[in-house]
Amino acid sequence: MSTSSAGPNPDSQTPKAPAEVGVSGSVTDLTPYLPPVGNEYDLEMTDPKGSAGVPDPVEVIFDCSDVEVHYGEHRAIRDVSLGFGLREVTALIGPSGCGKSTFLRCLNRMNDLIPNAKVGGHVMYHGQDLYADEIDPVQVRKRIGMVFQKPNPFPKSIYDNVAFGPRVVGMEGNMDEIVERALIRGALWDEVKDRLTENAFGMSGGQQQRLCIARALATDPDVLLMDEPCSALDPISTGRIEDLMAELKERISIVIVTHNMQQAARVSDKTAFFTVEMAEDEKRRTGVVVEYDATDTIFTNPSDKRTEDYVTGKFG
Amino acid sequence: MTGQRIADSALKGMRRGEKSDRRALIFDVLMYGAIALALVSLLALITQTVIKGAPDLSLQFFLNFPSRINPANSGAQSAIIGTLYLMLLTAVFVIPVGIATALYLEEYADKTRWWNRLIEVNIQNLAAVPSVVYGILGLAFIVRGPLGLGPVLLAGGLTLGLLVLPVVIIVARESIRAVPPSIREGALALGATKWQMVSRQVLPGARAGMVTGIILSLSRAIGETAPLLVIGAASSPRFNPSGLGDAFTALPIQIFSWTQDPNPIFVNQAATASIVLLGILLAMNGVAIVMRNRYEQRW
Numbered sequence: 001m002s003t004s005s006a007g008p009n010p011d012s013q014t015p016k017a018p019a020e021v022g023v024s025g026s027v028t029d030l031t032p033y034l035p036p037v038g039n040e041y042d043l044e045m046t047d048p049k050g051s052a053g054v055p056d057p058v059e060v061i062f063d064c065s066d067v068e069v070h071y072g073e074h075r076a077i078r079d080v081s082l083g084f085g086l087r088e089v090t091a092l093i094g095p096s097g098c099g100k101s102t103f104l105r106c107l108n109r110m111n112d113l114i115p116n117a118k119v120g121g122h123v124m125y126h127g128q129d130l131y132a133d134e135i136d137p138v139q140v141r142k143r144i145g146m147v148f149q150k151p152n153p154f155p156k157s158i159y160d161n162v163a164f165g166p167r168v169v170g171m172e173g174n175m176d177e178i179v180e181r182a183l184i185r186g187a188l189w190d191e192v193k194d195r196l197t198e199n200a201f202g203m204s205g206g207q208q209q210r211l212c213i214a215r216a217l218a219t220d221p222d223v224l225l226m227d228e229p230c231s232a233l234d235p236i237s238t239g240r241i242e243d244l245m246a247e248l249k250e251r252i253s254i255v256i257v258t259h260n261m262q263q264a265a266r267v268s269d270k271t272a273f274f275t276v277e278m279a280e281d282e283k284r285r286t287g288v289v290v291e292y293d294a295t296d297t298i299f300t301n302p303s304d305k306r307t308e309d310y311v312t313g314k315f316g
Numbered sequence: 317m318t319g320q321r322i323a324d325s326a327l328k329g330m331r332r333g334e335k336s337d338r339r340a341l342i343f344d345v346l347m348y349g350a351i352a353l354a355l356v357s358l359l360a361l362i363t364q365t366v367i368k369g370a371p372d373l374s375l376q377f378f379l380n381f382p383s384r385i386n387p388a389n390s391g392a393q394s395a396i397i398g399t400l401y402l403m404l405l406t407a408v409f410v411i412p413v414g415i416a417t418a419l420y421l422e423e424y425a426d427k428t429r430w431w432n433r434l435i436e437v438n439i440q441n442l443a444a445v446p447s448v449v450y451g452i453l454g455l456a457f458i459v460r461g462p463l464g465l466g467p468v469l470l471a472g473g474l475t476l477g478l479l480v481l482p483v484v485i486i487v488a489r490e491s492i493r494a495v496p497p498s499i500r501e502g503a504l505a506l507g508a509t510k511w512q513m514v515s516r517q518v519l520p521g522a523r524a525g526m527v528t529g530i531i532l533s534l535s536r537a538i539g540e541t542a543p544l545l546v547i548g549a550a551s552s553p554r555f556n557p558s559g560l561g562d563a564f565t566a567l568p569i570q571i572f573s574w575t576q577d578p579n580p581i582f583v584n585q586a587a588t589a590s591i592v593l594l595g596i597l598l599a600m601n602g603v604a605i606v607m608r609n610r611y612e613q614r615w
Binding site: 108110113115138139141142143145146148150152153154155164165168169201212215216219 | 505
């Protein structure tokens with residue numbers, strides 16, 4: 001692993017030309033393609049473009065075009081083309097069964113785990129197609145963190161939960177510091193610093209979810225995918241996680257699936273509205289993106305009637 | 317008027333209730349009767365064994381070898397040691413093979429493939445095969461046949477291993493299946509490889525169930541008589557097996573051969589050996605309970 005690079009700093013995001021693969025030797029070695037994992041972020045990281053306070057919409061880290069997912073014969077989503085910007089929060093909203101989570105799981109190749117799932121189209125991450133033959137899904141997941149709907153801590157100590165990612169990835173450095181830094185970033189350190197050896201199952205649901213976020217942050221991913229992270233939590237815990245997202249956004253990109261439109265409006269910079277398209281003949285349901293725009297626009301001045309109906313509560 | 321009708325129907329209901337109460341009572345009697353029958357016969361068996369066997373239960377019984385010349389000083393050392401060796405050998409054989417098979421079937425096998433389904437069905441069926449059939453298998457393939465080991469300790473351990481392997485696989489699979497999928501997803505989403513996910517999350521999570529199941533399987537193995545008789549365990553040897561290739565006996569075999577003896581002293585010693593075997597089995601079940609309570613994982 002490269003030691004010289006300073007992490008996923010926007011300046012170093014130009015994808016390496018494919019020709020360099022041959023030079024670096026093994027085709028399965030993804031290091032040339034993807035930004036290194038496990039490097040500390042510069043805590044004083046400044047926006048190189050100097051656009052004070054305004055999320056820079058230009059840097060695109062994910063560029064998806066015509067993504068479609070089949071589960072066996074069934075097509076779950078089609079023609080999803082979305083781009084996600086650096087240090088932006090993007091919300092995916094829409095009625096149940098419209099394929100938001102399915103799409104989210106394409107972004108870190110979690111769909112690979114479902115037998116019969118087939119992903120088509122292109123998911124470009126820093127210019128590299130994540131579904132190219134030479135890409136190892138394990139390497140992808142090291143760089144793109146994920147938080148699930150229901151908190152899923154491991155039945156281990158709080159410390160071991162956070163240290164799991166860095167350990168399996170083989171991160172260098174003092175593990176105590178890595179764990180502490182992750183818990184601080186997950187806004188959990190003050191609550192758990194005196195009981196790091198206790199089992200994570202003894203925490204409250206909201207704490208467990210923040211632990212899962214801290215755990216995902218421990219390997220320093222530059223994207224965090226969140227699949228309805230607050231749907232199992234009470235409003236106070238939800239509020240804490242939303243605050244946390246606002247802090248995390250300073251340094252990483254977040255893609256969040258949510259059923260809660262207020263939440264999407266509160267936390268996100270951009271919003272994509274998905275809906276279900278019914279095939280005429282059968283009961284086949286396919287998810288499509290209706291509209292993708294700045295969150296303000298989606299909620300105040302949507303251009304599509306279906307979006308308007310959804311955000312004003314007429315259906316869904 | 318209305319009140320009367322309500323009272324009337326309530327009384328009718330009560331009468332109907334009485335009838336179902338009677339049925340419930342009959343069911344209760346039958347149920348407790350069945351439990352009592354089981355418990356009383358077990359108690360009678362144990363009491364009789366203890367009455368017959370307890371007088372001979374001394375340190376000498378553990379230290380001496382079976383003796384036809386001096387029946388009063390006869391003991392069961394070779395059988396006790398043989399049983400412990402057999403248990404150890406069976407464990408060494410069955411734990412890695414059983415867990416590896418269970419992991420393959422649960423985590424790696426593509427269940428849509430016909431050969432994996434065939435393996436599954438076979439394992440389920442093998443678990444129900446009578447133990448004497450495993451004895452015949454051991455005799456044909458391990459003692460004679462391709463392996464040709466002879467009636468030795470290793471052959472006994474392998475035969476008992478084959479006998480309990482299907483049960484160990486089934487128990488291990490159930491424990492692995494009890495680990496929720498969200499734990500697997502969580503591990504993989506953090507960049508773990510499949511093996512890291514399996515070895516660091518699934519196996520530790522399934523540990524309690526596996527350990528319990530393995531201990532109970534081993535206690536079944538050491539209680540088996542038929543397969544060891546068929547493969548030709550020695551009866552009343554005056555030596556302990558000194559290696560894997562040595563002749564051996566085990567407590568059930570010793571008990572069996574003593575009960576066949578016309579000398580009543582030996583019949584009583586069969587009861588003493590039964591107490592020892594029961595003691596070992598109880599101890600193993602106790603260990604299983606302790607392990608389960610200690611490592612059990614609630615999700």
